[in-house]
Amino acid sequence: xxxxxxxxxxxxxxxxxxxxxxxxxxxxxxxxxxxxxxxxxxxxxxxxxxxxxxxxxxxxxxxxxxxxxxxxxxxxxxxxxxxxxxxxxxxxxxxxxxxxxxxxxxxxxxxxxxxxxxxxxxxxxxxxxxxxxxxxxxxxxxxxxxxxxxxxxxxxxxxxxxxxxxxxxxxxxxxxxxxxxxxxxxxxxxxxxxxxxxxxxxxxxxxxxxxxxxxxxxxxxxxxxxxxxxxxxxxxxxxxxxxxxxxxxxx
Amino acid sequence: xxxxxxxxxxxxxxxxxxxxxxxxxxxxxxxxxxxxxxxxxxxxxxxxxxxxxxxxxxxxxxxxxxxxxxxxxxxxxxxxxxxxxxxxxxxxxxxxxxxxxxxxxxxxxxxxxxxxxxxxxxxxxxxxxxxxxxxxxxxxxxxxxxxxxxxxxxxxxxxxxxxxxxxxxxxxxxxxxxxxxxxxxxxxxxxxxxxxxxxxxxxxxxxxxxxxxxxxxxxxxxxxxxxxxxxxxxxxxxxxxxxxxxxxxxxxxxxxxxxxxxxxxxxxxxxxxxxxxxxxxxxxxxxxxxxxxxxxxx
Amino acid sequence: xxxxxxxxxxxxxxxxxxxxxxxxxxxxxxxxxxxxxxxxxxxxxxxxxxxxxxxxxxxxxxxxxxxxxxxxxxxxxxxxxxxxxxxxxxxxxxxxxxxxxxxxxxxxxxxxxxxxxxxxxxxxxxxxxxxxxxxxxxxxxxxxxxxxxxxxxxxxxxxxxxxxxxxxxxxxxxxxxxxxxxxxxxxxxxxxxxxxxxxxxxxxxxxxxxxxxxxxxxxxxxxxxxxxxxxxxxxxxxxxxxxxxxxxxxxxxxxxxxxxxxxxxxxxxxxxxxxxxxxxxxxxxxxxxxxxxxxxxxxxxxxxxxxx
Numbered sequence: 001x002x003x004x005x006x007x008x009x010x011x012x013x014x015x016x017x018x019x020x021x022x023x024x025x026x027x028x029x030x031x032x033x034x035x036x037x038x039x040x041x042x043x044x045x046x047x048x049x050x051x052x053x054x055x056x057x058x059x060x061x062x063x064x065x066x067x068x069x070x071x072x073x074x075x076x077x078x079x080x081x082x083x084x085x086x087x088x089x090x091x092x093x094x095x096x097x098x099x100x101x102x103x104x105x106x107x108x109x110x111x112x113x114x115x116x117x118x119x120x121x122x123x124x125x126x127x128x129x130x131x132x133x134x135x136x137x138x139x140x141x142x143x144x145x146x147x148x149x150x151x152x153x154x155x156x157x158x159x160x161x162x163x164x165x166x167x168x169x170x171x172x173x174x175x176x177x178x179x180x181x182x183x184x185x186x187x188x189x190x191x192x193x194x195x196x197x198x199x200x201x202x203x204x205x206x207x208x209x210x211x212x213x214x215x216x217x218x219x220x221x222x223x224x225x226x227x228x229x230x231x232x233x234x235x236x237x238x239x240x241x242x243x244x245x246x247x248x249x250x251x
Numbered sequence: 252x253x254x255x256x257x258x259x260x261x262x263x264x265x266x267x268x269x270x271x272x273x274x275x276x277x278x279x280x281x282x283x284x285x286x287x288x289x290x291x292x293x294x295x296x297x298x299x300x301x302x303x304x305x306x307x308x309x310x311x312x313x314x315x316x317x318x319x320x321x322x323x324x325x326x327x328x329x330x331x332x333x334x335x336x337x338x339x340x341x342x343x344x345x346x347x348x349x350x351x352x353x354x355x356x357x358x359x360x361x362x363x364x365x366x367x368x369x370x371x372x373x374x375x376x377x378x379x380x381x382x383x384x385x386x387x388x389x390x391x392x393x394x395x396x397x398x399x400x401x402x403x404x405x406x407x408x409x410x411x412x413x414x415x416x417x418x419x420x421x422x423x424x425x426x427x428x429x430x431x432x433x434x435x436x437x438x439x440x441x442x443x444x445x446x447x448x449x450x451x452x453x454x455x456x457x458x459x460x461x462x463x464x465x466x467x468x469x470x471x472x473x474x475x476x477x478x479x480x481x482x483x484x485x486x487x488x489x490x491x492x493x494x495x496x497x498x499x500x501x502x503x504x505x506x507x508x509x510x511x512x513x514x515x516x517x518x519x520x521x522x523x524x525x526x527x528x529x530x531x532x533x534x535x536x537x538x539x540x541x542x543x544x545x546x547x548x549x
Numbered sequence: 550x551x552x553x554x555x556x557x558x559x560x561x562x563x564x565x566x567x568x569x570x571x572x573x574x575x576x577x578x579x580x581x582x583x584x585x586x587x588x589x590x591x592x593x594x595x596x597x598x599x600x601x602x603x604x605x606x607x608x609x610x611x612x613x614x615x616x617x618x619x620x621x622x623x624x625x626x627x628x629x630x631x632x633x634x635x636x637x638x639x640x641x642x643x644x645x646x647x648x649x650x651x652x653x654x655x656x657x658x659x660x661x662x663x664x665x666x667x668x669x670x671x672x673x674x675x676x677x678x679x680x681x682x683x684x685x686x687x688x689x690x691x692x693x694x695x696x697x698x699x700x701x702x703x704x705x706x707x708x709x710x711x712x713x714x715x716x717x718x719x720x721x722x723x724x725x726x727x728x729x730x731x732x733x734x735x736x737x738x739x740x741x742x743x744x745x746x747x748x749x750x751x752x753x754x755x756x757x758x759x760x761x762x763x764x765x766x767x768x769x770x771x772x773x774x775x776x777x778x779x780x781x782x783x784x785x786x787x788x789x790x791x792x793x794x795x796x797x798x799x800x801x802x803x804x805x806x807x808x809x810x811x812x813x814x815x816x817x818x819x820x821x822x823x824x825x826x827x828x829x830x831x832x833x834x835x836x837x838x839x840x841x842x843x844x845x846x847x848x849x850x851x852x853x854x855x856x857x
Binding site: 354365368373 | 600602647650651653654655657658659661662663665666669670673674676782783784787790791794824826827829830831832833834837838841
């Protein structure tokens with residue numbers, strides 16, 4: 001009797017995507033275990049965000065499979081993947097600028113709840129949502145700004161709100177698209193420690209363009225270039241690999 | 252219309268319907284090619300387009316009845332230039348101020364269409380004014396023993412000629428290349444130094460002008476009447492939705508599909524004409540929302 | 550301060566038939582009907598971010614259904630109203646599935662095309678709809694046996710319906726569904742990533758807006774005792790859109806103010822100027838060029854500046 005293998009948190013099998021003649025994802029295969037901290041790196045145009053978009057469902061691959069805890073999600077709509085435990089942040093800030101921080105995180109909580117379809121009770125009626133939202137803001141150190149509109153806070157604080165929204169849903173797999181981009185040194189330290197403190201129940205996959213900044217958060221690293229996986233494995237092995245040097249220092 | 256006797260009369264009837272379909276298709280192309288161009292480049296649903304067409308028809312009706320010898324081609328050219336000028340002024344004075352407000356742009360084109368249609372009502376009254384068919388084209392053509400209204404044949408020819416001219420413009424001239432670049436990627440086109448705002452004015456004038464000329468050429472078939480703009484605009488919309496936004500080929504094919512569907516539909520089921528009209532559009536939207544020839548995400 | 554003003558306003562509304570003449574009471578009824586229609590459209594435009602130029606369809610369909618069922622097929626008003634609303638909802642559901650294949654300008658064009666088709670049908674199918682003659686000689690309902698034929702009685706009826714509509718829409722907008730609607734308006738991709746189904750949210754809103762449009766259509770046909778294809782026309786949809794945008798789409802009060810203005814303009818303008826359409830067009834141009842966010846936001850900005 002073969003023992004039951006636990007499903008990988010995320011499994012990508014020979015994924016391919018092309019825009020006309022331009023192949024942005026070429027035969028990409030990845031296996032990410034539950035609780036892993038994976039960093040995806042590569043120069044600009046390597047296809048990192050495109051890969052994320054296919055994982056989250058914002059783009060459809062031309063061929064290949066994506067499996068979330070064993071379930072085939074390749075053609076599943078993005079909102080359904082959220083219900084399977086997938087969460088992501090974006091390179092560009094996509095918060096609700098006119099609303100307060102609390103409202104933003106509340107929306108993050110609401111997305112998975114059946115009460116999101118309620119039409120005859122004011123949202124403020126759900127006090128537990130508001131307190132849960134404030135608690136989440138507290139974990140990222142932004143409780144004092146909870147009633148401020150997003151438009152009034154600093155860029156680094158907005159990044160933390162994005163993280164709060166993604167974490168509020170207690171996701172099983174979290175995709176972070178360049179979470180440290182554009183941050184000052186002190187902001188970067190804050191966000192990095194937040195990422196480091198994410199519980200093990202959540203598998204974290206991060207894209208960073210700048211290798212050095214996020215390296216100490218990663219356990220495993222995947223190097224992409226021209227849409228292909230070049231190197232893939234334990235962090236130190238990938239750093240030491242010849243090919244990594246080539247990609248970043250060559251051409 | 253019940254054909255009275257004989258297979259030949261039946262054939263004649265259906266051939267006439269076929270020709271009517273072609274000429275309606277041609278007319279629709281003259282109407283919607285400009286609309287498609289404007290939408291493709293400027294991302295603007297120009298709701299004034301029906302009114303531009305109607306201006307041309309009124310122009311023809313009034314001019315050709317006042318100067319009875321007036322050549323329809325000259326009239327079409329004149330109307331085209333006048334309507335193009337009106338369009339250009341409107342674009343320069345109003346539309347350019349609303350670059351960041353696409354909804355506003357749509358609303359002002361709607362407002363403009365009300366102004367134009369009401370002005371026509373004031374100037375030329377509520378009765379329908381027929382446009383005379385040119386003398387040399389009044390006699391029917393005899394081909395293969397069947398009789399064809401000559402003018403309708405000519406109209407199809409005009410549409411084809413316009414399609415060819417537009418194709419050559421888009422494909423072979425520098426202006427066309429700039430327009431295509433602007434349609435594909437506005438930011439990039441600006442970045443390479445293409446004067447996009449001037450292009451906008453040129454394309455808007457071109458679109459309006461073709462509509463005006465088309466109105467003249469459609470005059471003998473449609474006549475000028477208040478409400479012509481409201482009748483034509485949804486047809487342009489349906490053609491462009493069917494054929495695909497920004498695609499001239501789509502506008503061409505879509506026009507003739509609608510021409511056939513509408514003509515035969517009205518002949519067979521007169522009361523359901525409007526439903527029949529929008530069936531192709533529904534099918535396309537359901538199964539291929541970018542239209543037959545449009546690009547995804549246009 | 551706000552409470553006193555609101556209370557006074559409510560008293561004014563309730564007591565209007567006691568001190569105003571029939572002309573003004575009727576005008577007020579028309580304003581109430583236009584307000585419901587504008588509010589229903591604003592669910593789409595302001596809160597949903599979906600600009601529709603075909604909203605008159607729902608007003609017109611409900612009105613025609615009611616007119617035909619009562620005058621030609623001998624239905625009582627109660628049953629006719631239920632069937633009309635059911636029909637309007639079904640139509641909104643169907644039109645919604647077509648129109649929501651697109652967003653933005655595509656959506657606008659499709660709603661316009663669909664409503665023009667209905668308008669054309671109303672004109673062409675004259676053996677059913679009486680075409681250009683419209684359907685006249687209709688009656689008003691008599692709920693619980695109370696006649697609505699007097700100006701005052703109809704006004705109170707309209708006031709009750711309008712108040713209910715306003716309340717329901719206010720709750721809708723502040724509910725969790727309403728918040729998700731506004732979220733989808735602002736950041737649809739983000740909302741999908743959070744687990745919200747953008748299409749379903751838009752579609753349900755579309756139907757709900759159609760429902761209230763239908764309600765305003767019933768009031769419309771009861772008030773006028775007459776229905777004509779013009780009520781389904783682009784002009785009708787455009788007037789409603791103008792009212793919503795002129796008043797300000799972001800609030801509930803804005804569309805009401807805007808609809809009132811458009812109605813007053815129409816009533817007075819048509820007394821002095823024959824060219825209502827041209828005036829409407831010019832007003833469109835003026836509002837869009839000069840006051841793009843609308844009157845109510847403009848005024849409230851002035852008020853805040855005043856206080857400082």
